[in-house]
Amino acid sequence: MLNYTIKPLENGLENVQGFFCGATNVGMRPDKREGDIAFIRSKVPCDISAVFTSNTFQAAPIKHFQKYPKDFKTDFILINAKNANAMTGKKGIEDIETIFDTLSSKMEVHNPVMSSTGVIGYRLPLEKIISAFDKLDFNAKNSDHAARAIMTTDSFKKELAYKVQLQNGESFNIAAICKGAGMINPAMATMLCFIITDADIPKSDMDTLLPNAAEQSFNRISVDGDTSTNDTVMLFANQQSDAYDKHAFKEVLEKIMFELAMMILRDGEGASKLVAFEVRGAKNIEDAKKASTALSNSLLVKTALFGEDPNWGRIASTIGASGIACNESKLTIYYDDLLIYSDAFRELDKAREEQAYKIMKQESYKVTCDVGLGDAAYTSYGCDLSYEYVKINAEYRT
Numbered sequence: 302m303l304n305y306t307i308k309p310l311e312n313g314l315e316n317v318q319g320f321f322c323g324a325t326n327v328g329m330r331p332d333k334r335e336g337d338i339a340f341i342r343s344k345v346p347c348d349i350s351a352v353f354t355s356n357t358f359q360a361a362p363i364k365h366f367q368k369y370p371k372d373f374k375t376d377f378i379l380i381n382a383k384n385a386n387a388m389t390g391k392k393g394i395e396d397i398e399t400i401f402d403t404l405s406s407k408m409e410v411h412n413p414v415m416s417s418t419g420v421i422g423y424r425l426p427l428e429k430i431i432s433a434f435d436k437l438d439f440n441a442k443n444s445d446h447a448a449r450a451i452m453t454t455d456s457f458k459k460e461l462a463y464k465v466q467l468q469n470g471e472s473f474n475i476a477a478i479c480k481g482a483g484m485i486n487p488a489m490a491t492m493l494c495f496i497i498t499d500a501d502i503p504k505s506d507m508d509t510l511l512p513n514a515a516e517q518s519f520n521r522i523s524v525d526g527d528t529s530t531n532d533t534v535m536l537f538a539n540q541q542s543d544a545y546d547k548h549a550f551k552e553v554l555e556k557i558m559f560e561l562a563m564m565i566l567r568d569g570e571g572a573s574k575l576v577a578f579e580v581r582g583a584k585n586i587e588d589a590k591k592a593s594t595a596l597s598n599s600l601l602v603k604t605a606l607f608g609e610d611p612n613w614g615r616i617a618s619t620i621g622a623s624g625i626a627c628n629e630s631k632l633t634i635y636y637d638d639l640l641i642y643s644d645a646f647r648e649l650d651k652a653r654e655e656q657a658y659k660i661m662k663q664e665s666y667k668v669t670c671d672v673g674l675g676d677a678a679y680t681s682y683g684c685d686l687s688y689e690y691v692k693i694n695a696e697y698r699t
Contacts, residue, residue, distance in 0.1 A: 313444030324450035336450030354532035361393030597683030611657030631673030
């Protein structure tokens with residue numbers, strides 16, 4: 302029996318004790334109604350744990366973060382949209398230091414960090430970003446503005462919060478904002494995610510639980526198989542609630558990150574389908590993961606999902622090309638509970654094909670592939686690829 306309950310909350314980051322957040326527009330985003338500079342601030346220095354992109358060309362904000370000593374604390378993060386500050390060399394890092402030197406002259410901050418999203422290859426517009434410090438209310442609590450300001454091609458904000466009530470009457474809150482819709486690959490999906498909590502969590506637990514939760518969520522989704530230079534997940538804990546339970550925190554952290562990952566997939570640029578790809582019966586977990594990830598990344602599979610075409614040949618071909626141990630006589634493929642392929646049913650009859658069409662018209666469903674060679678299983682998540690995806694990315698800089 303669980304000794305805690307998890308309850309959803311409205312208004313995202315605003316629920317967490319001791320944190321402030323907000324946003325403003327400084328002219329990087331043409332639509333003045335939406336912000337392009339956001340901040341999250343804690344009234345006391347926080348422990349921070351982070352997971353970053355596996356891309357070799359990590360952006361300047363990540364390199365700036367890595368200059369701090371191990372286990373440093375921070376009380377401030379600045380986030381900008383429209384400019385990734387990636388592939389900008391030493392000047393990109395120096396620009397961040399200039400920004401924070403200016404901020405420090407206006408208010409006391411402790412080891413501030415930065416995160417950026419947008420176009421690669423351009424230095425930050427320093428004057429515009431610095432002008433935000435005269436516009437922002439650093440004592441504000443406006444999660445909606447912060448969540449919207451970090452969006453790029455996102456069509457909706459991604460914001461969640463939960464209250465964890467412990468059996469002894471104590472409680473803590475956790476909340477997050479996230480952005481992501483394109484360049485999503487299961488190697489840290491192209492996204493930014495900022496999680497804050499007032500739980501009294503030890504730093505060692507943060508460093509263990511955050512990467513594990515990322516593996517169960519952002520590392521399992523694919524829109525287009527591309528990995529960005531800026532992918533970042535950060536967890537901030539200011540310990541203001543004095544409450545903590547490791548099992549409860551693990552569950553709620555995994556829950557909030559998985560739900561945000563599914564939001565990213567549903568918002569995949571031009572996407573209309575969210576599909577789970579489970580590969581089971583593999584010889585080992587490495588094979589199961591390799592085949593499952595191949596399915597979620599495959600452009601041919603994605604276009605078949607968009608066309609609602611129950612062409613199991615694309616599924617089987619992708620598994621065979623993934624390099625895992627497999628045998629066509631042992632393979633079975635299901636769409637939800639409908640058998641699409643087996644050694645005994647290699648051709649779809651009219652009745653099963655009609656059932657398959659109905660399943661593929663759903664907004665979400667599951668493709669299960671049993672390799673029949675072992676006990677290992679792995680599930681990744683993908684979406685379809687539409688005409689709109691090409692249009693959005695062809696016009697990205699305009």
